[in-house]
Amino acid sequence: xxxxxxxxLKPSDGEVEIFGSPLAGLNARAGYLFQQDALxxxxxxxxxxxxxxxxxGVSRAEAELKAREWLRRVGLAAFVDRYPxxxxxxxxxxxxxxxxxxxxxxxxxxxxxxxxxxxQTRQIMGNLLLDLWAANRKAVLFVTHDLEEAIALxxxxxxxxxxxxARIIGEFPVMLPRPxxxxxxxxxxxxxxxxxxxxxxxxxxxxxxxxxxxxASA
Amino acid sequence: xxxxxxxxxxxxxxxxxxxxxxxxxxxxIFAPTRQTQFFFSTPTDxxxxxxxxxxxxxxxxxxxxxxxxxxLAFVFGACGGILFGFLFARRELLAAVFDPYIKxxxxxxxxxxxxxxxLWFGLxxxxxxxxxxxxxxxxxxxxxxxxxxxxxxxxxxxxRMLGMNERQxxxxxxxxxxxxxxxxxxxxxxxxxxxxxxxxxxxxxxxGLGYKIHEAESVFDVTGVFAGMVILSIFVILIDALxxxxxxxxxxWRPAPSTNGQG
Numbered sequence: 001x002x003x004x005x006x007x008x009l010k011p012s013d014g015e016v017e018i019f020g021s022p023l024a025g026l027n028a029r030a031g032y033l034f035q036q037d038a039l040x041x042x043x044x045x046x047x048x049x050x051x052x053x054x055x056x057g058v059s060r061a062e063a064e065l066k067a068r069e070w071l072r073r074v075g076l077a078a079f080v081d082r083y084p085x086x087x088x089x090x091x092x093x094x095x096x097x098x099x100x101x102x103x104x105x106x107x108x109x110x111x112x113x114x115x116x117x118x119x120q121t122r123q124i125m126g127n128l129l130l131d132l133w134a135a136n137r138k139a140v141l142f143v144t145h146d147l148e149e150a151i152a153l154x155x156x157x158x159x160x161x162x163x164x165x166a167r168i169i170g171e172f173p174v175m176l177p178r179p180x181x182x183x184x185x186x187x188x189x190x191x192x193x194x195x196x197x198x199x200x201x202x203x204x205x206x207x208x209x210x211x212x213x214x215x216a217s218a
Numbered sequence: 219x220x221x222x223x224x225x226x227x228x229x230x231x232x233x234x235x236x237x238x239x240x241x242x243x244x245x246x247i248f249a250p251t252r253q254t255q256f257f258f259s260t261p262t263d264x265x266x267x268x269x270x271x272x273x274x275x276x277x278x279x280x281x282x283x284x285x286x287x288x289x290l291a292f293v294f295g296a297c298g299g300i301l302f303g304f305l306f307a308r309r310e311l312l313a314a315v316f317d318p319y320i321k322x323x324x325x326x327x328x329x330x331x332x333x334x335x336x337l338w339f340g341l342x343x344x345x346x347x348x349x350x351x352x353x354x355x356x357x358x359x360x361x362x363x364x365x366x367x368x369x370x371x372x373x374x375x376x377x378r379m380l381g382m383n384e385r386q387x388x389x390x391x392x393x394x395x396x397x398x399x400x401x402x403x404x405x406x407x408x409x410x411x412x413x414x415x416x417x418x419x420x421x422x423x424x425x426g427l428g429y430k431i432h433e434a435e436s437v438f439d440v441t442g443v444f445a446g447m448v449i450l451s452i453f454v455i456l457i458d459a460l461x462x463x464x465x466x467x468x469x470x471w472r473p474a475p476s477t478n479g480q481g
Contacts, residue, residue, distance in 0.1 A: 008375055028381060038376035042394040042471045051390055055381035085473035096376075103380065 002109045002143055006032050031105035033113040037092055039084045045071060045095045046080040052099045070098040074128060090121035094128070101132065110142040114149070126153060126182040134179055147202065151194055152182045159202055162209035170201045236261045259441040267445035277449060283426040284453070287343050287415035291350025292408055296400070298351070299358025303396065306359075307366035324356045328414065332421045341423050350414025357407045358400055365399030366392050398472070401465050408461050412454060427453070 003009035004016050007026040016027075039048050049067035050060070058066070071080050074094040084092050093113060100108065114122045126149060133140065144150050150157050151174055159170040174194055176185055185191055243251065243260045255263075271277040306313040332349055339345040369391055377391050419428025427450050434442025 006379060008378070026378060026381075030379070032376065032379040034372050034376055036372045038370075038372045040373055040377070040390060040394070042398070043390075044471075052380045054390075055383065055386060083471040085471070099376075099380070 002032070002111050002141065005107070005141060006030055006109055008032075027107070029105060030107040030109050031100035031103055033093075033096055033100050033108065033110040035112045035115050037084065037096075039092060039095055039099070041084050044081050044083055045076060045087065048084070048095055049098045049102055052102050056103065066102055067098070070102045071095070073132070074098045088121075090117050090125060093117065093125060097125075097129070097132075104136075106138060108138050108140045108142075110140065112144050113142075115145070122149070123182045129153065130178075130180060130182070147195065147198060148186060149182075151176070151191060151198070152180060152185050157194075157198055159198060159205070162205045162212060169205065170198070172198050256438075257440065259444050263441045264444045264448060267441050268448050271445060271449065277430070280426050280430050281449070281453065283343065284412070284415050284419065284428070287346040287350060287418070287426065288408070288411045288457070290343070290347045291414050292354055292411040294347065295351045295354025295411065296358045296407065299355045299360075300362050300396070300400065302355075303359045303362025304366060304392070307363045307396075308392075313363070320356075320359075324360075328352050329417065329421075332418055335418070336422045346415045346418030346423065346426070349418040350411040353410035353414045354407045357403050357410060361399040361403045362396045365396035369395045398469065401469055404461050404465060405458060408457060409454070412457065416450065 005027060007016070007030075040051070043051065046064060046067050049070055050063040053063040053066065054060075068077075068080060071077060074097055076091060076094055076098070079087060079091060082091075084095070087095065096113075114125045117125065130153065142150070142153060147157075154174055157172045157174060158168055159172070160166045161169045172194060176188065176190060176194075239258070239261050242248070243254045243258050245251065246254075248254070306316070328349055331352060332345070335345040335348045339348055374387070374391060377387055382390065415426065416428035416431075419426035420432045421428075423429045427446060431443055431446035431450075434440075434446060
């Protein structure tokens with residue numbers, strides 16, 4: 001679904017509409033944060049972020065200036081000249097986040113971006129994402145297997161059935177107040193309430209997926 | 219292991235080899251010394267000859283010729299390999315059509331081409347450059363081809379999502395990826411450029427290291443042959459060190475071999 005929204009994949013049936021107009025080719029209005037490492041390993045953190053502005057025709061000096069600013073915002077000011085292999089998994093994700101956000105896309109597509117990270121880093125990244133999002137509210141499509149992460153971050157949780165041929169089986173609004181803190185929001189009673197409600201519909205799908213030996217989508 | 223100890227051990231191996239060689243040729247252990255010295259010469263004679271070659275200055279001209287041939291063969295071979303590697307990797311049809319011909323051409327022993335090249339390009343340096351070219355071209359070609367085709371699909375998708383056009387993709391993604399593969403084969407391809415040059419000289423020329431060795435062989439001058447081989451080895455080690463230096467500068471972004479960048 002994310003790849004279809006990004007224009008990387010043609011939908012097998014139907015059409016993708018972005019803000020009301022049909023999508024042809026790559027989605028230029030979207031930024032995509034991949035699950036895997038997608039940074040260019042031969043570029044430093046700074047070059048990786050700055051290069052994202054080249055297609056927009058921004059001069060190199062200006063791009064580097066902006067890239068520095070974004071790396072500072074994601075907390076990597078001290079690591080601008082590191083190559084990706086010298087960074088930790090969480091730091092690489094933050095560079096990728098800066099790389100995506102520097103282009104100021106209207107839609108953010110995120111494919112389990114924090115999946116490979118450990119629990120603590122995940123929480124820090126979640127809060128970072130919430131902060132950045134709060135500063136400049138964009139449409140975010142965030143795919144995750146982690147129900148708690150989904151509730152803590154989202155306004156709306158859409159549950160998908162077990163693949164193949166996954167479809168939408170439920171939609172739940174999340175009324176938790178903002179600004180949120182990933183660690184604290186989990187302690188609120190309404191969090192548990194929503195969790196229980198969504199889990200009820202998710203559970204059978206998870207069991208189905210286990211039976212098939214595949215992963216489920218939440 | 220610390221560096222001093224390593225160098226000491228490396229030195230010891232060389233010295234041990236020379237010592238065994240010396241003992242076997244200086245004393246009549248397996249055969250009379252006249253015989254062993256005719257077939258194997260002696261380390262002192264060989265080293266003395268190497269010293270004489272360098273001090274008399276005669277070898278420098280030959281070394282220069284061989285170096286020029288090696289560098290030209292490498293530059294032409296690498297450029298051709300990069301060009302065609304890119305082209306074939308980006309144009310599936312081209313690669314599929316030419317595949318059997320490329321394999322056939324690559325499987326051909328280059329030595330049989332040497333006389334043809336001598337006929338076409340004369341006995342000067344160009345026939346040797348051509349021979350080196352046929353060796354270097356295929357190594358670089360296959361590596362660049364592989365490099366461009368095996369660019370990580372995620373990195374590529376990400377670059378496309380950043381809005382890069384074909385030219386920018388080429389510059390920021392395909393080119394560095396191909397370069398990495400090329401450099402991983404740099405030691406081999408420089409070595410083969412030298413092989414092409416020396417074999418070409420050996421088979422027909424009037425200058426160069428290969429010519430020197432051939433000249434000594436044709437009069438059963440074993441000392442001369444070994445001296446030529448020693449000089450060739452020194453030459454190879456120096457070139458290889460230079461390549462390592464270039465590689466370190468250009469591939470700074472690569473993780474050290476012990477860590478594979480996952481984490």
